[in-house]
Amino acid sequence: MKRIFNLxxxxxxxMPSAQAQTKNGGISPEMLSDIQKxxxxxxxxxxxxxxxxxxxxxxxxxxxxxxxxxxTYFSIETKRQSITDQKSSGRCWMFSGLNxxxxxxxxxxxxxxxxxxxxxxxxxxxxxxxxxxxxxxLDTAKKPIDDQRVQFFFQHPIxxxxxxCGVSDLAEKYGLVPADGMPETYTxxxxxxxxxxxxxxxxxxxxxxxxxxxxxxxxxxxxxxxxRMLSQIYKMLVLTIGEPVQQFTYAxxxxxxxxxxxxxxxxxxxxxxxxxxxxxxxxxxMAMNDPRRPYYKTYExxxxxxxxxxxxxxxxxxxxxxxxxxxxxxxxxxxxxxxxYDVGKFLDRKRGYADTENFDYASLFGTTFxxxxxxxxxxxxxxxxxxxxxxxxDLDAQGKATKWKVENxxxxxxxxxxxxxxxxxxxxxxxFRLVVDKKYVPENILKAAETEPIMVMPEDPLFLPDE
Numbered sequence: 001m002k003r004i005f006n007l008x009x010x011x012x013x014x015m016p017s018a019q020a021q022t023k024n025g026g027i028s029p030e031m032l033s034d035i036q037k038x039x040x041x042x043x044x045x046x047x048x049x050x051x052x053x054x055x056x057x058x059x060x061x062x063x064x065x066x067x068x069x070x071x072t073y074f075s076i077e078t079k080r081q082s083i084t085d086q087k088s089s090g091r092c093w094m095f096s097g098l099n100x101x102x103x104x105x106x107x108x109x110x111x112x113x114x115x116x117x118x119x120x121x122x123x124x125x126x127x128x129x130x131x132x133x134x135x136x137x138l139d140t141a142k143k144p145i146d147d148q149r150v151q152f153f154f155q156h157p158i159x160x161x162x163x164x165c166g167v168s169d170l171a172e173k174y175g176l177v178p179a180d181g182m183p184e185t186y187t188x189x190x191x192x193x194x195x196x197x198x199x200x201x202x203x204x205x206x207x208x209x210x211x212x213x214x215x216x217x218x219x220x221x222x223x224x225x226x227x228r229m230l231s232q233i234y235k236m237l238v239l240t241i242g243e244p245v246q247q248f249t250y251a252x253x254x255x256x257x258x259x260x261x262x263x264x265x266x267x268x269x270x271x272x273x274x275x276x277x278x279x280x281x282x283x284x285x286m287a288m289n290d291p292r293r294p295y296y297k298t299y300e301x302x303x304x305x306x307x308x309x310x311x312x313x314x315x316x317x318x319x320x321x322x323x324x325x326x327x328x329x330x331x332x333x334x335x336x337x338x339x340x341y342d343v344g345k346f347l348d349r350k351r352g353y354a355d356t357e358n359f360d361y362a363s364l365f366g367t368t369f370x371x372x373x374x375x376x377x378x379x380x381x382x383x384x385x386x387x388x389x390x391x392x393x394d395l396d397a398q399g400k401a402t403k404w405k406v407e408n409x410x411x412x413x414x415x416x417x418x419x420x421x422x423x424x425x426x427x428x429x430x431x432f433r434l435v436v437d438k439k440y441v442p443e444n445i446l447k448a449a450e451t452e453p454i455m456v457m458p459e460d461p462l463f464l465p466d467e
Contacts, residue, residue, distance in 0.1 A: 048364075061359040070353055070421060074405055076331045077392035078103065082115060083418030085411040087189035090160030090467030094118055094125070095409035096338050096387040097167030100435070101176075103336045103389075105275045113255050114275065119188040120177040120268070121170050123241045126158060128170065128307040130202055130233045133157045134226050135308050137206040141213035152303070152458060157202035160191050161465025162306055163387075164338045164435045168280035169310035174244075175268025176275060181248045187240035194240045198233060205229040244268075281311060285441055285449045287323050287434045288315040290462055291374040295319055296445070300453035301463050313463070316449045320428045322442075324401055328393055329440040336389050338435035339406065340466045343386040343420075345430050352408075352415020354422040356429060373429055380461045384432040387466035388420065401427070432462065 039045075051060055081103060084095050098116045106112055136153045143150050187194045208229075212222050250271070251263035266274065293299070295317050304313040330337050346358045362368050376382035388406035396402050401424045405416075412418040438446060456463070 057361070057364070058359055061361050061364045063357055063360045066355060066357045067348075070351060070416070071394075071403070072416065072421065074392035074394045074403070076328070076395065077405070078331060078334050078336050079106070080391075081106065081113070081407070083407060083412040084115070084118075084409045086118075086409040087184075089189060089191040090465075091118060091122060091162075091191075092387040092409050093162040093164065093338075093340075093466040094121060094167060096340075096389045096407075096466075097164045097435075098176075099389040099407055099409075100164075100336050100338050101167070101171070101276060101280075107334055109252075111254050112252050112260065114252070115179040117177040117179050117182040119184050119241055120182040120244055121167070121174070122188055123182075123237055123244050124170050124174045125162065125166060125306055126198070126237055126241070127230065127234060128310075129158045130198065131226075131230055132303075132305070132308045133202050134205060134209060134229060136303060137209050138213065138222065138226070141210050145210070148459070149303075154203055154206060157199045157206070158195060159465065160195065161467040163304075163313050163340075163433070163466055164284075164286065165311055165313050166306035167338075168284075169305065169307050171272060171276065172280060173307060173310075175270070175272040177245055177248065177268050177271060178250055181250065182242060182245045185241055194236070198236055201232065201236070284435050284437050285445070286313070286315040287318045287326065287436060287445075288462075289320050289323055289373075289432055290317050290377065291372075292377055292462075293317050296448045298449055298451050298453040299456050301458055301460075302455055304458050304463060304465075314453055315433070316445060318445065320431075322445065323431075323434050324424075324427075326436045326440050326442075326445075327390060327404075327434060328395070328401065330436060331390070331393050333440070335437060335440075336391050336407070338387060338433075339390040339431060340384040340387040340433040341422075342382045342384060342430040342432070343388070345382065346426060347420075349415070352420045354420060354426045354430070356423070356426050377462050382430065383462050383464055384466055385464070387433075390434070391419070400424075433466075 081099070084099065086092055086095050095118060098118065098121070102114050102116060105114055133153050133156075137150070140147065140150045140153070145151075145154075209222065209226065212225060245268070247265060247267055248271075249263045249265055251259040251261065253259055288299070298314060298316050301313040305311055327337060327339075341354075343354070345354075346356050347354050348358050371379070371381060373382070388408050390404065390406050392405035393401050394403045403424060404422050404427050406420050406422070408414060408418055408420050410418070415421075441449075
């Protein structure tokens with residue numbers, strides 16, 4: 001009897017369940033049959049299958065009518081500076097922000113050149129983000145571990161990405177160092193392994209801090225333990241990025257490499273005063289184009305900052321027409337701008353050219369892609385992924401932008417000598433953030449920026465950090 005039961009059980013397991021196949025929402029045999037019948041069996045389709053199997057989709061979707069020689073003339077262009085390379089790291093926001101700061105300096109001291117150490121500021125960025133995570137765990141320690149905010153900290157304990165707000169908070173707090181004052185290391189150029197290990201340690205520490213709060217340990221004991229934890233993170237950062245320089249000797253140089261005088265001793269804070277001269281915070285607004293939300297309103301992203309004691313990411317939501325006019329005003333005055341984009345969309349990497357007509361994916365696949373910018377954001381199909389430094393614009397006879405240029409941080413050999421050219425139609429679809437000095441911002445937008453912000457959650461699809 002037992003043998004018969006086991007045989008019946010094996011047969012039942014081997015036979016597909018009719019109920020599982022036809023359950024509401026599943027792919028039934030009838031549905032699959034309809035799908036397969038809809039596929040056209042034609043020589044052209046077979047040729048496409050063979051072509052796609054052996055080539056990249058972009059290579060087959062290239063719109064050759066759009067592959068003509070690029071027009072590299074720009075009616076308004078800021079002064080060129082050396083191109084940087086973030087290597088295998090997500091520090092584009094820092095490279096772009098520091099590019100803006102050094103451009104501002106050399107505009108005032110026209111004969112001089114400078115490049116800042118990204119490794120120096122990155123060290124402090126990582127330590128501050130570690131503290132932000134641990135303090136966030138303490139702030140939410142009485143919430144259940146599956147609470148959305150608690151999960152946010154454990155899911156994102158530390159990362160490379162950020163925004164210009166991080167550059168302003170970190171530089172004001174820790175100062176700046178010239179590039180040769182603290183050079184890049186293998187880990188600062190290739191951040192993934194160290195980030196993985198530090199993240200794991202922070203998650204472990206987060207659980208321990210939650211346990212201390214649950215056991216009603218004193219605030220003094222908790223803070224002492226958090227300091228001990230950050231000491232270990234500091235040690236890991238020193239081993240991978242290097243000890244942050246505290247004092248150095250530096251001589252400013254002209255563009256042809258000649259020193260302008262004897263070298264002087266600096267600390268990072270005194271060097272910051274020499275090259276920046278004052279606070280960065282309070283001098284700019286961040287503009288965002290988010291067509292899902294009302295324009296001329298100010299928004300603030302909760303816990304989206306680099307230092308716990310710093311500034312949350314705050315922005316004014318504006319139409320693209322306003323954003324373009326502010327960008328043009330800044331560029332006309334020789335001022336570069338921090339900006340960010342969904343850079344991978346319709347990007348011709350070989351030419352360093354972004355245009356919505358670069359590739360015809362619709363014809364290749366016999367379909368259409370109809371979502372607008374708001375719909376792409378809402379469905380996580382598009383969002384800001386990469387920061388670059390806006391340097392030039394070309395205007396037509398009516399003063400309207402036709403194309404733009406940015407300094408990228410992928411090395412001088414990439415694209416257009418390290419730069420990317422983008423058409424205005426691409427710019428309007430895939431540009432998201434712009435940091436503008438207040439002197440180029442109209443009065444009505446300045447007033448909007450001063451209003452009480454509407455708080456939004458960091459889980460929103462548009463608020464991923466620039467990398």
